[in-house]
Amino acid sequence: MAWVVGANALLGVLAIVLGTVTLRTGWVLPTARRHVTRPRLHGVGVLLIGASLLLQSVLHFGVLPGVSWEARFYGGNALLLGGMLLLVLAHVLPLRRSERHARPSGPLRAPTAGAPAGAVLTRPEPPPDRRSSGTAPGPVRGCGSRRW
Template sequence: MKLWLGIAVVVLASLFVASGVAAITRGWVVPWNRRRVSRPGLHGCGQLVLAFGLYWQALFAWVISDPGARAWGSLAGSAILLAGVIVLLPAQFMSGDRGAGR
């Protein structure tokens, strides 16, 4: 992995962590997702799982030199990313208390 691409992945994952922690602790969601997200805590958990998947893939791309282990690590990171997306979906489609007062 190129250094600039790895740095971009780590920065993106760090932004997911910050946004996920803000959603879990304060119920804050970025402005372009506020209309769609009905459960901010669940949305924040999904963002944390996505960030973990990105960190996992960056770790295996930079640290592991064995091609077989690198491939399995990348596959595991992709599975973690998919799990994060699966956690994010119910946060958008389940009815929650965010729109109850409107």
């Protein structure tokens, strides 16, 4: 039975490391990368699951003898289910797009001479999309590509 608890503790430590890496860098395992829309939520969920696994494994050996089995059971399951809920939310919630990321960055343009006194600096409008004008660009010649 000790090897099962040891494997559980090892998986808990691995989950804590992966959750920490996800929170610090935004990196997600390649198998889950395509489905995760909120990496921070995913990282916190993995951290909670890892803490649950490690806590239940450590408490199995009686490190904290004053804790009742009910507190260990319900506390570990609350951490585990909370982490699983955060993982589901990280997969289900849509991408968060802010206005700052939706518009291209560029130098700020000063207000024109006829602008009111309280005018603020604005970003220049992006150039119109060539594809929306109805004329598609021809193939690129001379570089070996066959883009149409």
